Amino acid sequence: AMPKVRVKLHDCSTGEMIGALRGGRVQLALTVRADMRLLREFNFAELLRDTMLLAVSPNHPLAKKRAVTLAEVAREPLVTYSRSEYPEAYKMLTGFFTRLKKKPLIIEEHDSVNSLIAAVEAGVGVSIVTNSLKCTAAWRLKFIPFTPALPPIVVGAFYEKKPLSLASAKFLDCAKEAAATTVD
Numbered sequence: 125a126m127p128k129v130r131v132k133l134h135d136c137s138t139g140e141m142i143g144a145l146r147g148g149r150v151q152l153a154l155t156v157r158a159d160m161r162l163l164r165e166f167n168f169a170e171l172l173r174d175t176m177l178l179a180v181s182p183n184h185p186l187a188k189k190r191a192v193t194l195a196e197v198a199r200e201p202l203v204t205y206s207r208s209e210y211p212e213a214y215k216m217l218t219g220f221f222t223r224l225k226k227k228p229l230i231i232e233e234h235d236s237v238n239s240l241i242a243a244v245e246a247g248v249g250v251s252i253v254t255n256s257l258k259c260t261a262a263w264r265l266k267f268i269p270f271t272p273a274l275p276p277i278v279v280g281a282f283y284e285k286k287p288l289s290l291a292s293a294k295f296l297d298c299a300k301e302a303a304a305t306t307v308d
Contacts (some may be wrong), residue, residue, distance in 0.1 A: 125298050129291045135236070137209035145282060151292040154299065156212055157278040166282045169296060171303035173276035174254040177267045181247045184266070191271040198224055201231040201249035209235055217252060220274055241265065254279075279303075 136144065141153035145166060157168060178197055180186050186196070198221060207214035221228045231249050234240040241261045244251050254277055258267055281296055288296065 125294050126291055131295065138212060145284060151283060151289060152296060153282045155282065157280055163282055165285060167285050168280050168282050170278055170280040171299055172279050172306055174256050174279055175276055176252055176274040177255055177269055179244050179251045179253045179257065179265045179267055181245055182266050184247065186268060187266040189268055192268050193271060194220060195224060197250065198226050202228050203232045203234065203240055203243045203249040203251045204230055205240065206233040206235045
């Protein structure tokens with residue numbers, strides 16, 4: 125859309141994104157919707173809602189199932205994102221289990237999607253992930269839908285409450301257009 129504009133992507137935790145936005149080092153942060161109290165100084169544009177699935181090793185006993193319940197998953201060791209670096213993921217995960225009046229059995233926390241995928245693939249535990257992880261993990265993991273479905277995760281862009289630059293506004297428009305054409 126703007127061939128002379130250079131887009132630089134960073135893989136950051138939520139705290140790092142907030143700091144980069146506040147410090148003016150980035151103009152937009154693409155992320156899940158975090159606790160709005162942390163981000164009230166920013167605008168948020170929702171891009172999409174991503175379905176939650178269970179990721180398991182292809183040889184895990186649950187891999188044969190067409191769907192799983194949260195009660196079944198509550199008996200499994202969980203691999204998740206680091207609660208210190210991704211507090212919104214931890215809050216969401218524990219929120220799912222509140223309905224069951226159980227705490228999730230978290231056995232490992234990871235600081236990146238790659239290490240989380242590797243742990244699940246190795247059979248360390250299972251993980252509740254977004255459908256979009258399929259494009260990264262592909263054949264390495266088996267993805268199983270929940271029945272009933274868990275609430276989807278909201279993905280969007282945070283940015284300062286001031287007019288975006290032309291390039292940032294165009295990037296956000298392109299992101300909205302791409303998200304609108306995304307299918308499971």
